[in-house]
Amino acid sequence: MQSIVSYPDRGVGGKSSYRGNCSPRLINDLIDQFSIQDISDYMCGSGTTEDVARQRGITSHCYDLNRGFDLLTMDIPERNQFIFWHPPYGDMVVYAGSQYSAEEIKEKYGIDALKSDLSHMKDWGRFVEAMNYCMIKQFASLEPGGRIAVLMGDMKRKGKLYSMLFDIVKPGTMENIVIKAQHNCWSDTRTYSGKFIPIVHEYLLICRKDEPLLVPLRMTVSTQSDIRDLKAPTWKDVLVSVLRTMNGPATLNDLYHAIEGHKKAENAKFWRGKVRQTLYVYPNVFSSDKCGAWKLAA
Numbered sequence: 001m002q003s004i005v006s007y008p009d010r011g012v013g014g015k016s017s018y019r020g021n022c023s024p025r026l027i028n029d030l031i032d033q034f035s036i037q038d039i040s041d042y043m044c045g046s047g048t049t050e051d052v053a054r055q056r057g058i059t060s061h062c063y064d065l066n067r068g069f070d071l072l073t074m075d076i077p078e079r080n081q082f083i084f085w086h087p088p089y090g091d092m093v094v095y096a097g098s099q100y101s102a103e104e105i106k107e108k109y110g111i112d113a114l115k116s117d118l119s120h121m122k123d124w125g126r127f128v129e130a131m132n133y134c135m136i137k138q139f140a141s142l143e144p145g146g147r148i149a150v151l152m153g154d155m156k157r158k159g160k161l162y163s164m165l166f167d168i169v170k171p172g173t174m175e176n177i178v179i180k181a182q183h184n185c186w187s188d189t190r191t192y193s194g195k196f197i198p199i200v201h202e203y204l205l206i207c208r209k210d211e212p213l214l215v216p217l218r219m220t221v222s223t224q225s226d227i228r229d230l231k232a233p234t235w236k237d238v239l240v241s242v243l244r245t246m247n248g249p250a251t252l253n254d255l256y257h258a259i260e261g262h263k264k265a266e267n268a269k270f271w272r273g274k275v276r277q278t279l280y281v282y283p284n285v286f287s288s289d290k291c292g293a294w295k296l297a298a
């Protein structure tokens with residue numbers, strides 16, 4: 001196995017008709033790479049992991065909501081050496097009620113699949129929260145030295161990237177990120193226009209558990225800052241940004257007023273002087289009219 005994998009020929013196992021299924025050849029490569037004798041998959045979908053394990057003569061423990069197992073609410077029965085996890089890609093492909101009947105799952109197992117299915121979580125924040133809960137729950141079931149390999153992708157909506165790889169919590173030791181080229185996916189038939197870059201890859205994140213008690217965690221934190229409160233931006237960039245929010249030319253007092261009280265001003269002793277100096281030093285960026293009001297140079 002190398003850090004980029006590509007399986008144009010899907011291989012045998014699972015069901016290619018089950019949307020979002022994965023290539024059995026990936027599972028095969030993982031079995032070879034990590035000499036796996038025992039593999040678990042708690043969102044096994046069409047049973048690709050199970051089929052490959054059978055072909056290879058190794059033990060597997062495979063579950064899914066479609067078989068009456070809810071990873072969000074039910075206990076993981078095993079202690080694990082290797083978990084393959086292929087969660088839904090947000091709500092890009094919906095499972096319960098689409099790939100299988102939610103009513104049947106309710107009748108047979110008493111589970112409200114529409115509530116538990118991660119692919120029904122339309123709000124990205126809620127999806128990430130559920131995904132991270134599942135990640136830690138599975139990681140906790142690993143024996144020291146055990147691994148979890150997570151296959152996931154990115155989504156683009158209205159010009160914004162929603163990246164599972166970025167937002168997923170990474171427990172333990174991050175061992176590898178493998179790029180997997182995508183083939184024969186439903187979106188291949190679509191034509192895209194403009195600046196849209198079609199996504200033709202997925203990621204396989206591999207995390208290893210080294211310690212029984214301590215769980216190192218890496219996670220993405222999203223915040224929003226005002227440029228006037230950040231350390232790195234220069235005075236030029238702060239002033240340009242302030243001027244962009246003003247309706248028309250601004251007097252020095254207007255500019256002082258807009259900056260006063262922010263960290264940029266608090267951190268410079270003679271900050272008013274710095275404002276004046278910056279305005280004069282960049283005639284290509286700032287210009288003043290006869291009354292001494294400032295605007296952005298054309």
Ligand SMILES: C[S@@+](CC[C@H](N)C(=O)[O-])C[C@H]1O[C@@H](n2cnc3c(N)ncnc32)[C@H](O)[C@@H]1O
Binds near residue numbers: 089119
């Ligand atoms: C991307 S598919 C897995 C495809 C699989 N690797 C294959 O090759 O067929 C994701 C699966 O997660 C399952 N799932 C979603 N939420 C779940 C939950 N809370 N508990 C268990 N399975 C869940 C869905 O039913 C779906 O089958």
